[in-house]
Structures are given as C-alpha cells and as structure tokens.
Amino acid sequence: MNLNAVELGFLKRMDNNSGHELALFRQIAMGDEAAFASLFHLYVPKIKPVITQIIRVEGPEKDIIQEIFLGIWLGREKLNEVAMPHNWIFKMVYFRCYTWLQRQGTRNKAVHILGLENPLVSNFTEENLSFSETAMLVKQAIQQLPPQAKKIYTLSREGGLKITEIASQLDLSPQTIKNSLVRSLKSIREFLIEHGVILPLILLEMGVLFFC
Incomplete structure (x- = not known):
C-alpha cells in the first residue's frame, strides 16, 4: 500500500508523539515531577471531553x-x-x-456505556488501595491545618474560589490569602512526606482528593 505525503506526515507525528510520551513515562517512573506536569497538561485536553461523553454530565470530570x-x-x-x-x-x-458511575448507583449504565462488566479491575486493585490510603492521609493533613488556613484552603480547592473572591469573603487582603495557601500546601506536603507519600505539587494545587 502506498502512502501519500499527508499520511506519511501523520504517521511520523504519531511516532514522535509516542516517543515523547514514552520518554515522559520513563522520567515520571524516576519521580520527575516536571515530566508529570508535562504529561498532565498534554493529556487533560484530550481526556476531558471523553470523560464528559461517558458520564454524560458536566462537573465531575x-x-x-x-x-x-x-x-x-x-x-x-x-x-x-x-x-x-x-x-x-x-x-x-x-x-x-x-468507578464513578458505580458510585452514583448507575452500575447498569456503566456496563451499557462501556460495554464491560468489570473493566480492568484486576489491573487496578493495588492502585485503588494506594489511592484510598493517600486520600485518607491528605484528609488528615488538611484537618491539622489551623482553622483559618483550613477554611481558606477549602474555599480555594473545594469551593473553586479565586484568591480575590476568598479575600473579599473573609475580609482579608489577597496577599494574606496567597501566603496562607502557600503555607498550607507546604504543610500538607510535609505531612505526606513524613508518612512516606510524595505527591507532585500540581495535584495538591488542584485540591486533589477533596472529592473522596
């Protein structure tokens, strides 16, 4: 089969992308947080519409x-x-x-949409255990924050409020809010490290595990 120039160019880009992603995977395997952030920014635009299409509701994506x-x-x-x-x-x-559809009590819908009874369960059992343990540690770390710091962190990460919005709501300066968030992130990360867990800063900045 002969390929035209457009098809050859497409295949070349696919090979280049695959090589780049493999390199990122190798770097992440060694604990490279910068590579992890690159993978995050590369894939979020790709997977977000797919997730919305599967769960058929906006918000939880x-x-x-x-x-x-x-x-x-x-x-x-x-x-x-x-x-x-x-x-x-x-x-x-x-x-x-x-898993999300199951949590919503729509197991039959999950099976119908994905066409699988228990997709990949065996492959992710161990990872699910680590996920639950990490979620518990993050919750503990947040609970140990000073009351006002915890409130600011929650409004930012769970409530999705901007720094200026939190400042207005709490009658504090934006710089005070920013400083509090920085200290909270540092405190949470140190707590996790003490318990043998290292999370990339990008996950903590997004408020990961508030949904657990």
Whole structure:
C-alpha cells in the first residue's frame, strides 16, 4: 500500500508523539515531577471531553481527571513497563469513569456505556488501595491545618474560589490569602512526606482528593 505525503506526515507525528510520551513515562517512573506536569497538561485536553461523553454530565470530570493522574503517579514504578502510553492512559479513563458511575448507583449504565462488566479491575486493585490510603492521609493533613488556613484552603480547592473572591469573603487582603495557601500546601506536603507519600505539587494545587 502506498502512502501519500499527508499520511506519511501523520504517521511520523504519531511516532514522535509516542516517543515523547514514552520518554515522559520513563522520567515520571524516576519521580520527575516536571515530566508529570508535562504529561498532565498534554493529556487533560484530550481526556476531558471523553470523560464528559461517558458520564454524560458536566462537573465531575475534574474529580475524575484528578483520580486518573493520582493513579498514574502512585503507580509510577510500573510506567517503565508501558509500551503504549496513550492506550494505557485511556484504559485508566474508562476504568475511572466506570468507578464513578458505580458510585452514583448507575452500575447498569456503566456496563451499557462501556460495554464491560468489570473493566480492568484486576489491573487496578493495588492502585485503588494506594489511592484510598493517600486520600485518607491528605484528609488528615488538611484537618491539622489551623482553622483559618483550613477554611481558606477549602474555599480555594473545594469551593473553586479565586484568591480575590476568598479575600473579599473573609475580609482579608489577597496577599494574606496567597501566603496562607502557600503555607498550607507546604504543610500538607510535609505531612505526606513524613508518612512516606510524595505527591507532585500540581495535584495538591488542584485540591486533589477533596472529592473522596
């Protein structure tokens, strides 16, 4: 079969993308947070519309995206074994959507939409355990914040309010709010490290695990 110039160009880009993603996976496997952030920004625009299409409701896709990338980070030691990052990530997308639909009490809908009874369950059992343990630790870390710091962090990460909005609501300066968030992130991360868990800053900045 002869390929025209457009088709050859497309295949070349696919090869380049695959090579780039494999390189990111190898770096993430070694704990490279910058590579993790690059993968995050590369894939969020790709998977967000797919998630919305599967769950058929807007809003929870942010939580599902956070779950997916937390799972990638927690299972980073296995990334060296992944030959096709794109396929692997989308398997996680389907699994997390299935799990979300189950939590909503719509198991039959999940099976109907995805066409699978229990997709990838065996592959993600261990990762789910790590996810639950990490979620519990993050909650504990947040609970240990001073009352006002916890309120500011919650309004920002759970409520989705901007710094200026929080400042107006609490009658504080924007700089005070910003400083509080920085200290809270540092405190949460230090708490996790003390308990043997290292999370990329990008996940904490997004308020990962508030949905648990």
